[in-house]
Amino acid sequence: MKYLILYATKYGATKEVAEKLDSLLDETDVINIKTEKIPDVSMFDAVIIGSPVTAGMVKASIKDFINANKNELMTKPLGIYLCGLQTDNEEEYLEQNFPKDLLAHAKTKSCVGGIYDPNKCGFFARVAIKKVAKLTEYTNTLDSTKISEFAKAMTGV
Numbered sequence: 001m002k003y004l005i006l007y008a009t010k011y012g013a014t015k016e017v018a019e020k021l022d023s024l025l026d027e028t029d030v031i032n033i034k035t036e037k038i039p040d041v042s043m044f045d046a047v048i049i050g051s052p053v054t055a056g057m058v059k060a061s062i063k064d065f066i067n068a069n070k071n072e073l074m075t076k077p078l079g080i081y082l083c084g085l086q087t088d089n090e091e092e093y094l095e096q097n098f099p100k101d102l103l104a105h106a107k108t109k110s111c112v113g114g115i116y117d118p119n120k121c122g123f124f125a126r127v128a129i130k131k132v133a134k135l136t137e138y139t140n141t142l143d144s145t146k147i148s149e150f151a152k153a154m155t156g157v
Helices: 013-024 060-073 090-097 100-105 123-132 144-155
Strands: 003-007 028-032 046-052 078-083 108-111
Touching (some): 003 013, 013 028, 013 046, 060 100, 078 144, 108 144
Parallel strands (some): 003 028, 003 046, 078 108
16 A cells, blocks of 8 residues: 655654654655645555644644645545644544544544654744643653554554
8 A cells, every 4th residue: 555644844743753654654655745745645545644733723734735635535545643742632633623524534543742842942932832831841742652553543454
């Protein structure tokens, strides 16, 4: 099965997950939606979409991609993963950002954790994260078990 792993990233966590999925799945094309040309979705057997969640919202580029390709996405196995430090609102984040029929169609969807690296954040982001998440130093909450389970769900194993 040939997979398209399409992701948007802000500070790198979503890219890291895309790379882990790449290592767990056969025949993948990993594409950063912001920096690389998006291939024709019809050329793939399955599609995985990844985005960071910031203030409850996924990247606009991901929403634009879904709106432009929804009909094709509805014909393929689909996986959606989100990266963020607050994973307890997973269902809310998914429902706020993705069409209901696409979520119902998705083979798997998961909030797999996130990374906070104050060295990659600007001043205002550091202040906001300190206030909301109470974090001041490097924190990695990426859940390798969730990422592996996500990959297994996509393969049907």
